[in-house]
Amino acid sequence: MANLPRLLDWFLEQSLKYGGEGGLGTWTFQVFMQPRMVVTHDPENVRHILTNVNTYGKGPVWRQNFYPILGDGIFSADFNNWFLQRKRAANMFKISNFKKSMLDAVRSKCLKCLDLINAQVRSASSSHPETAIVNLEEYFFKMTLDTIGEIAFGQDLGSLSGKNIEFMRAFDFCQMYASDLFFLPGPAWFWNYCTPLGWRFRRQTQVLETHATCVVKEMITRALDEGALQDDPEGENREDVGVGRKETILSYFLQKESQESLKNDLRTVRYLSDVIMNFQIAGRDTVAQAFSWAVHLLSLHPDVQEKAHHEALLVLGSLRAAEAATFDQINRLEYMRAVVTEVLRLYPSVPKEGKWVFKDDALPDGSRVSKGSWVVFSPYVMGRLESLWADAAKFKPERHLDKPKPSNFVFTAFQGGPRICMGMNLAYMQLQYGLALLLLSCQFAPLNGGEDVLPLQHSTTLPTQRGVCVNVTLRDTANTL
């Protein structure tokens, strides 16, 4: 328990100590009254775990700990329930949606966020060029929540305009608490019902549920008013087209429900609320944290910042021109893509992963794993192992240029196999474009000459403890090459 606040670094130390040469070998540990955890960072073991979804999955303990937040959504689902949700949501991630509705959502939220950052710097600065200290993390969290809101259910959640503060706080607390449950002795019910934090958790999950239910009910009412729902939804194999004014992730789920169940069946509303919650979790924190770590690392590496800025000018033009960037232009930001990959190697938004063992099995290195235990690997640890990355501690985007993409079982930020992150391409688009717009508008410098280590907050994802405060200097935005 003492190591909980620094769990990831503890994993790294233990892997180097007990993981044999290079820290890749398998070792195990067990928290009192919790299932055994088998830890491995060998890419072949990771491949085996991630590609055998019938042997390794989410399992009952994950589902129980996260049920109050994720319900039956895709992150907690296994087998057929997982497969159906993945298949429905996959409709949204087709190229035509990337080029139009997703890019529109990303663009409008990035530009709004940029305006707010510019306004804060201008109001706080009397120098020329205008400079101010800004905590950018809070802007990123609001921006990514509003973006995923638009993409997942076609609504502007208004976080960038000051709404949803209570919801976001509840969201952060619940994720942190549920993540701790795996490493606390004893069953979840004990912590949930017999401790003050558990009581707070249960109260905060009500805030989340109310928010998601409101969104779903509003969307159902809108779809019914527009006559966009079928009385008799067709079979699973027809081509899915989405419903309502525009295609959203939720619209692909709505079209599979009958009007009758949408109007009268509370279980249907609950299920759709779970879908919403899961996509909000998937799309908000991961991307916001990647933005934060990117700005932190760019501020510490002015040479990388300048190269990325130069590329943005070259590919997108001035800030004015970049506001209208196309999908193909964004894809040509190759150096920025390498920056994003390097940020996620060192600071993967999902820093640790545990899969439940459904059947007795052996890993490729010969280690035996028993049904009812966990196999654990950490993308954070893997990104720091010299046996996998030369100069692992150094931030060097160049390592990803002019080379084949690293295997998903070595660079595990998005994982791999059938459950690879569904939003990977969306995340790259948001980060490449958002960072390019930021760099065309501002320069970042660290406070007090640079703090090398920014303390992490233990959670399901990888937030910082105090946000990311940097010196922001506004550029002359008429700049072109």
Ligand code: HEM
């Ligand atoms: C930097 C950004 C992101 C990172 C690092 C990331 C990482 C991951 C990882 C590691 C997983 C596997 C988690 C697990 O199985 O427990 C995952 C799953 C998933 N991600 Fe992402 N993600 C990012 C952004 C997004 C975005 C923007 C979306 C938007 C829709 C998204 C949607 C999903 C979904 C739906 C799954 C579940 C896939 C499944 O179980 O089949 N992710 N992501």
